[in-house]
Amino acid sequence: MLAYILKRIAYAVPISIGVSVLCFSLVQLAPGDPLTLVISTDASQEAIDAAKQRYGLDQPLPVQYFIWLKNAVAGDLGQSIASGRPVAAEIGNATVYSLSLAFIASVIAFVLGCGMGVISGYTLGSMTDKLVSAIAISGVSIPHYWLGIVLVVLFSVNLNLLPAMGAGNSDEMDLWQRLRFMVLPAITLAAMPTGIITRSVRALVAEKLSEDFVTALAAKGLTRTQIFFHIVKNAAPTALAIVGVQMGYLMAGSILVETVFSWPGTGLLLNNAILNRDIPLLQGTILVLALFFVVLNLVVDIVHPLFDPRIKRA
Amino acid sequence: MTFVPPASPDIAVTFQSTGYWTGVMQRLKRDPVSIACLIILTLITLSAVFAPLIAPNDPSVGKVMLRLKPIGTEGYLLGGDELGRDMLTRLLYGGRLSLIMGVVPVVLALLIGGTLGVTAGFTGGFVSVIIMRTTDVFFAFPSVLLAVAIAGALGSGLGNTLLALTVVLIPPLVRVSESATTQVRSLDFVEAARASGAGSFSIIRVHILGNIMGPVLVYAFSLLSVSIIMAAGLSFIGLGAKPPTPEWGLMLNSLRGAIYSQPLIAAMPGVMIFIVSLSFNLLSDGLRSAMDVK
Numbered sequence: 050m051l052a053y054i055l056k057r058i059a060y061a062v063p064i065s066i067g068v069s070v071l072c073f074s075l076v077q078l079a080p081g082d083p084l085t086l087v088i089s090t091d092a093s094q095e096a097i098d099a100a101k102q103r104y105g106l107d108q109p110l111p112v113q114y115f116i117w118l119k120n121a122v123a124g125d126l127g128q129s130i131a132s133g134r135p136v137a138a139e140i141g142n143a144t145v146y147s148l149s150l151a152f153i154a155s156v157i158a159f160v161l162g163c164g165m166g167v168i169s170g171y172t173l174g175s176m177t178d179k180l181v182s183a184i185a186i187s188g189v190s191i192p193h194y195w196l197g198i199v200l201v202v203l204f205s206v207n208l209n210l211l212p213a214m215g216a217g218n219s220d221e222m223d224l225w226q227r228l229r230f231m232v233l234p235a236i237t238l239a240a241m242p243t244g245i246i247t248r249s250v251r252a253l254v255a256e257k258l259s260e261d262f263v264t265a266l267a268a269k270g271l272t273r274t275q276i277f278f279h280i281v282k283n284a285a286p287t288a289l290a291i292v293g294v295q296m297g298y299l300m301a302g303s304i305l306v307e308t309v310f311s312w313p314g315t316g317l318l319l320n321n322a323i324l325n326r327d328i329p330l331l332q333g334t335i336l337v338l339a340l341f342f343v344v345l346n347l348v349v350d351i352v353h354p355l356f357d358p359r360i361k362r363a
Numbered sequence: 364m365t366f367v368p369p370a371s372p373d374i375a376v377t378f379q380s381t382g383y384w385t386g387v388m389q390r391l392k393r394d395p396v397s398i399a400c401l402i403i404l405t406l407i408t409l410s411a412v413f414a415p416l417i418a419p420n421d422p423s424v425g426k427v428m429l430r431l432k433p434i435g436t437e438g439y440l441l442g443g444d445e446l447g448r449d450m451l452t453r454l455l456y457g458g459r460l461s462l463i464m465g466v467v468p469v470v471l472a473l474l475i476g477g478t479l480g481v482t483a484g485f486t487g488g489f490v491s492v493i494i495m496r497t498t499d500v501f502f503a504f505p506s507v508l509l510a511v512a513i514a515g516a517l518g519s520g521l522g523n524t525l526l527a528l529t530v531v532l533i534p535p536l537v538r539v540s541e542s543a544t545t546q547v548r549s550l551d552f553v554e555a556a557r558a559s560g561a562g563s564f565s566i567i568r569v570h571i572l573g574n575i576m577g578p579v580l581v582y583a584f585s586l587l588s589v590s591i592i593m594a595a596g597l598s599f600i601g602l603g604a605k606p607p608t609p610e611w612g613l614m615l616n617s618l619r620g621a622i623y624s625q626p627l628i629a630a631m632p633g634v635m636i637f638i639v640s641l642s643f644n645l646l647s648d649g650l651r652s653a654m655d656v657k
Contacts, residue, residue, distance in 0.1 A: 067500030075516040186648070190641035192592045194599050195615060195633025202626040301505035305596050320600055323515045335504075335512045340651050 051131055056241050061347045068359040069121070072336040073114050079328050088130070097236060126333035131325040136333035139318060144337065147314030151299040153235040158242035158265050158299075159292045165243075166250025166288075167281070181247065188244025197237040197309035204233060214311040234310040242295040249291050257285060286357030288355070293349035297342040383577075392655040397649030400642040407639060411458030420449035422456040422609050431625045442628045444622055446607075450628055454635055457609040460634065464521070464610070466602065468528035475529070476536025481554045481575070483537065484544025485567055486614030495541065501534040510593055514602040524603040528594055532586055539582045543575035555649070581651055589641040595636045611636050 088100045101107060104116060104127075109288070113337040126136035205213035217230045257263065257280050266276050300315075308315030315334050322331040391397050402477035410417060419440070429436065432443040441450040501509065513527035532638035544550040547553065553570050561569075577639040595612030597603040608615060621629045 063496070064499055064503050067497075068503050071504075072512075075512055078427060078513065078516040080518060149426065186644055187641065190588055190592075190637065190644045191635055192595060192612075192615075192636045194596055195630070195636060198615070198619065198633065199630055200623060202622050202630070206626065214512060298505045298507075300415055301507075301508040304507060304511055306598060308600055319511055319515070323511070323601060326518070328516065331512070331515050338508055339504050342505055342508075346503075 050354075053354070054073045057347060057350050061343055065259055065343055066308065068343060069118055069336065070114065073117050075332050075335065076328055077110070079326075080128040094291065101345035121333075121336065126336070129330045130320075130327045131321065131330070133356045136330050139330065140334055142338050143313060143315045143334075145316045146312060147300055147303060147316060148304060150231060150234055150238060150307075150312060150314060151296055153231055153304075154238035154294055154299050155242065156234060157297040158246055158295065159288075159307060161239070161249050162246025162292075163288055164230075164245045167248045167254055167284075169247065169251040170254025170258065172208060173258075178251075182251070185244045185247035185251070188240045189248070190244075191240055193237050193240050194305040194309050196240055197233065197306055199231045200237060201309075214309075216313050234303075234306055234312050238299055238311070242292070245295065246288065246291055250284065252287050253287055254280060255284050286353060289356065290349050290353045296346040300345075301338045301342060376445040383426070387650075387653045391649060393478045394653065395434070395647045397646050397653070400646040400649070402639065403642050404646070407458055408446065408462060408634075410455050413460055414452075414459060418449075418452040418455045420452040422452045423607050424448065426515050431621055431627065431628065434627060441452050441631065442498065442625065444628065445607060445618055453609040454611075454613060454631060457611045458616055460604055460608065460610040461591065461595055462639070463584065464525065464528070464594035464598075465587060465639075468525055468532050468594070469583055471529045471587075472532035472536050475531040477540045477579060479533070480540025480579075481544050481567060481571060483546060484541040485563070485571060487545075491541075496536065497533045501530070502538075506531045506589070507593060507596070510572075510597060511600075511602070513522040514597055519602045519605060521603060524594065524597050527597070527602075528590060531593070532590060535586070536579070536583060540575060541581050543578055544571055547571055547574045577654055581647070581654055584650060585644075585647040587638040589642065590645070591636065591640045610637065 083274060084097065084106055088097060092100070096217050103120075104113065106113065108116070123240065124137050126140070129136050132139065165181045165185065169185075170179045172178045203214045204211045207265055209221065211232050212230050213233070215230065215325045217226060262268075263276060263280070266279055304316035304319050305314075306312070311317060315338055318334050319331065321327065322334065401613055404410075414422075417437070427447050429439055429443035429447060429449075430447040434440075434442045436442055439449050439451070441454065444450055444453060458563070479494050479498075481490040504512070510527045510531045513523050513530055517523035517527065548571065553566060556566050556570055594603065595610070598610050598612035599616045601616070604613045606613065611632040615629075615636075618629040618632065631647070
């Protein structure tokens with residue numbers, strides 16, 4: 050087991066380096082002089098010289114990369130052009146918001162997805178199955194930024210039940226009030242993973258139901274309920290692994306949803322970075338989110354075999 | 364994963380002389396959902412192509428008096444947008460860019476990713492390691508994030524967004540075609556072809572492509588829905604199409620101010636994106652089961 054973990058971690062190292070190279074090259078990709086991209090246009094000559102020195106802009110590219118990487122590892126991701134604040138500080142706050150939203154959305158998607166998937170898989174071909182499958186494929190196909198707008202129209206404009214945007218003034222709010230701001234964005238964000246999980250769990254349950262061990266259990270005299278628990282036990286590890294990876298997608302993919310709801314997370318940060326052409330902020334946020342995704346995949350890969358000993362630790 | 368699904372006995376009897384693809388089409392024709400989706404997509408595509416002929420108004424000229432007029436207004440069948448332009452006209456025209464931006468990246472990614480994947484799978488060794496490890500790095504990014512990163516760094520614009528979406532869609536196609544090629548390469552008939560003197564290129568063309576084409580195409584087809592949603596989404600956040608170009612994602616964004624006064628009109632561009640992406644998904648499911656690809 051330890052060998053497997055080490056091997057998996059060793060595999061994540063070159064990936065992370067590749068990710069950092071890709072993020073570094075974003076500045077090279079952007080049109081214009083890199084210097085004008087990392088420093089505001091009205092900066093003084095001293096500031097420009099300092100930036101040149103700091104980023105090593107007169108050095109060859111590989112050297113620039115290592116300077117950038119050294120700073121990044123030390124937690125220095127440069128300064129936001131728009132706000133002038135350190136990028137790392139901006140990301141730190143936003144990450145908390147995005148993580149909490151992604152977490153709640155994952156829980157919704159997991160509960161709904163597993164529930165509907167199991168029902169659907171058990172009643173394969175029935176009307177219930179067809180209804181659930183229709184919901185699931187709609188969830189996968191719906192443009193979630195549009196779903197967010199529709200939910201705002203329904204629940205904020207028409208019914209006036211829930212706040213339409215923002216996260217509120219979090220200092221003065223209790224937990225319930227904070228949650229109220231999260232309901233709509235979380236549901237919006239959960240739509241796609243709910244569809245994906247439902248479809249996967251449905252296929253899983255249907256597959257397990259047709260396996261020999263189910264017939265054996267029935268022949269042994271187990272009740273439907275007891276067999277059900279065997280099915281769940283068999284399907285759960287895979288479902289959990291799917292949810293784990295989906296959470297990473299939610300964390301990173303929430304840019305559109307956060308824009309719709311003005312949710313102050315990393316997605317809104319990216320959106321602002323794009324609007325203001327704030328390349329250091331864009332680069333830093335992308336780097337942090339991508340590394341988060343790499344680590345999450347690593348954790349899922351390491352934890353998955355613990356729950357499911359059938360997986361070969363290759 | 365089976366690459367050439369053995370025809371079931373009854374099909375073999377009924378359509379003895381027909382090929383594999385004819386069988387797929389026969390099965391697809393018997394699926395009402397797939398037929399419905401095919402009709403919807405054809406209609407939307409045709410209406411986008413012939414928008415200049417069928418649209419009742421000019422997509423870029425607005426009348427102040429008709430700003431945010433409700434559905435059913437005289438001359439403006441689906442109402443007016445925030446600048447008094449005809450919604451119906453703009454939805455018809457909007458389909459052109461939205462469809463192109465969704466479909467072209469998948470086609471490009473299929474060509475590039477497929478070539479890289481087959482090369483990696485067929486040659487193996489060092490070339491394969493280079494291609495596949497590079498793919499792994501791109502895979503480390505969630506797709507939306509990578510698209511936003513590339514399009515955001517390049518700046519807004521249709522070409523940049525197309526490029527970003529293509530880059531995002533290449534890695535999954537490389538992986539799928541590589542693993543399909545690797546599996547086919549080790550089969551006996553490839554060995555037999557080589558033994559009887561076939562060159563690498565003819566083996567790839569006849570044996571590899573002939574066998575992996577089906578599953579890879581089905582996979583690429585399943586990416587269309589995602590690509591449509593992502594393309595419109597990038598325009599929604601200001602990358603991609605620029606005003607006053609009609610494009611569904613962009614229209615959805617510019618109508619956001621109208622969700623209080625005219626929610627139905629504000630929602631319309633999103634409905635179009637939803638219909639197209641749902642149709643592509645359902646058709647892809649139908650195709651998958653018709654081809655018996657798991």
